[in-house]
Amino acid sequence: MPRSIQSTQPPLKFIPQRLNLLVLQIVRWLLPIALRFRTRPWLPAGIVKIEAKNVEVLAELYQQFQAGKIRFLLAFRHPEVEDPLCMLYLLSRIVPQVARQKGITLQSLVHSYFLYDRGMTVWAGKWLGWLFSLLGGVPVRRGRRLDRQAIQNARELFANGELPIAVAPEGGTNGHSGIVSPLEPGVAQMGFWCVEDLQKANRSETVIVVPIAIQYHYVEPPWSKLDWLLSKLEADSGLKISEIDSGNSEEIYYQRLSRLAEYLITEMEEFYRRFYHQDIPKTISTDESTSANQVLIARLHRLLDKALQVVEQYFGVQGQGNFIDRCRRLEEAGWSYIYRDDLPDINALAPFKRGLADWIAEEADLRMRHMRIVESFVAVTANYIQEQPTAERFAETVLLVFDMLSRIQNTTLPGRPRLGLRQAEITVGEPISVTERFTNSQGDRQASKQAVSDLTKDLQNALEKMIR
Structure with missing residues (x-):
């Protein structure tokens, strides 16, 4: 939570995505330290181990993406603020390692663009927007009925970007590893838009949404x-x-x-x-x-x-x-x-x-x-x-x-007390084909709305099953 605001502020401008591979590599090098000591450098009580299941599915999807056969979106659970760090660890370390073990050839960078809440830069500071921009982030105003600039950027990246895109469909953290909050329809809508954009461009890639669950456990009960x-x-x-x-x-x-x-x-x-x-x-x-x-x-x-x-x-x-x-x-x-x-x-x-x-x-x-x-x-x-x-x-x-x-x-929200060392468990779910559902979304507005609702519901069920 930011310090108490006592004066009017300039408008919250859109922060364009400008992925910088050098900055990304530096962040990847520092990632284990960030996971272990996030927000409190003097207190070693962060995440000390990350395990992942079904990762070969994700490795194969990256191989197909790099071959120009598919476009996909990573729909990940968002119970805690550490989730983006865990996702970065999954993509930068675990996926390449599993790909080598399984003989899956990956030709280029394993990373993703991602959407983030514009409000994060309000309470964390402008530096976070600068960093997220260089890591491939696109800011979204969550409360706006239609954040046109963010939607246009995300839609363009999903259909034409050099990387997949990652979105937290819950829209924010809920503090519970064992509860999935009601999903917002944005992920499903982005999926159908991507199919539509590809068809207009006479492209044949299949559009996929990949559910990813994240849960946390203490190494020793605190x-x-x-x-x-x-x-x-x-x-x-x-x-x-x-x-x-x-x-x-x-x-x-x-x-x-x-x-x-x-x-x-x-x-x-x-x-x-x-x-x-x-x-x-x-x-x-x-x-x-x-x-x-x-x-x-x-x-x-x-x-x-x-x-x-x-x-x-x-x-x-x-x-x-x-x-x-x-x-x-x-x-x-x-x-x-x-x-x-x-x-x-x-x-x-x-x-x-x-x-x-x-x-x-x-x-x-x-x-x-x-x-x-x-x-x-x-x-x-x-x-x-x-x-x-x-x-x-x-x-x-x-x-x-x-x-x-x-x-x-307090006028500022102090860092949470660290109760003990934790480990994260990431589960890659079965891919959901949006392309196969696209026909049902055509027609009148009601059919389109129902298709988005059905895909959102199926994604919710998939995430809930993976955390039980």
Whole structure:
């Protein structure tokens, strides 16, 4: 999260992709260090091992791509911020190695163009946009109904670029290795556009989408670090010392986490009742079959809805769609107040008008913080930990709570505490032919929309099966 914005900002300009092979090679050399020490050079608690399954499928696809037989898109899961580093490791090291082992000849660079959220350069800094540009990245404004410049660039690269293209169809991280968020239709639409572009150019390449799953596991279950982090969160929230017996069993951690979650939800409900005048009943309708955990999740979702309503009312945005859809629209609405496309030269404004612009930018930034809190919890479900009470799932959930408290307590979001060394597991799924589905997408607008929906659904199912 960036520092608090207190003044209007220049427009967020499009950053053109300009792949630089020298910069790419340097990043590849530094990749193991970046994976191990990302964001905290003094703390060796990153990713120490990456394993991949079914990689020969990807190696063969690159061989066919380089022979001019196919065009393909890598649709990868995006649970954590480390995912792009893991994808780069997969392409730069694992795929060439497997290709050599299997006797698959690759004639040129194994890499990909990729789409990334333009907002990353807002909180990380301009240097990230410069680096991503040189690595083949194309920035996308996620909340825009139609980011024409990004779409045109991505469409051109998919059909005519020297490399495949990689996209995270979830649109953002959800913090859960074991849950796939609802996919956005962009990947499917790009696939059909690519087939259309190839046919118009009388080209015969087959267009393929490749699902890729990424999951993370701790080398050693970090129960002691989890105990420390839970204790810190309990103290930071003002929760009284727990009377739960000490110990390391999963049930004790679950009780502590549930107790902390209920306390925080109760506090936040009162916060929105009192200061934002939201109608939040102190009870929730249930029946005899409803568990305490289900009640808690229902209260959480009601709270997230109210938090988004606060922002939607301010920006005059209609609350349509799921939480993710609403967050995307609010992000774009907030940016339109801060990064003023209608003010190309903010330094030329009269002091009075500049003061008004700064005022509205600061207030927009404050309102967007409600949305950022909601973003952290869009994938939280009632049974995620109960289904598999592993250290990984406890850690993912506790770290989301840490993010929330950090956003409320600080104007900057500190780096997450490292709970232990981790390893990544990447699974390459079975390729999905878009070309075979293209005929069904022709005709009226409804047929096209249905074809995109069906492909998106099949991709979602493929990703979900690979992480079970």
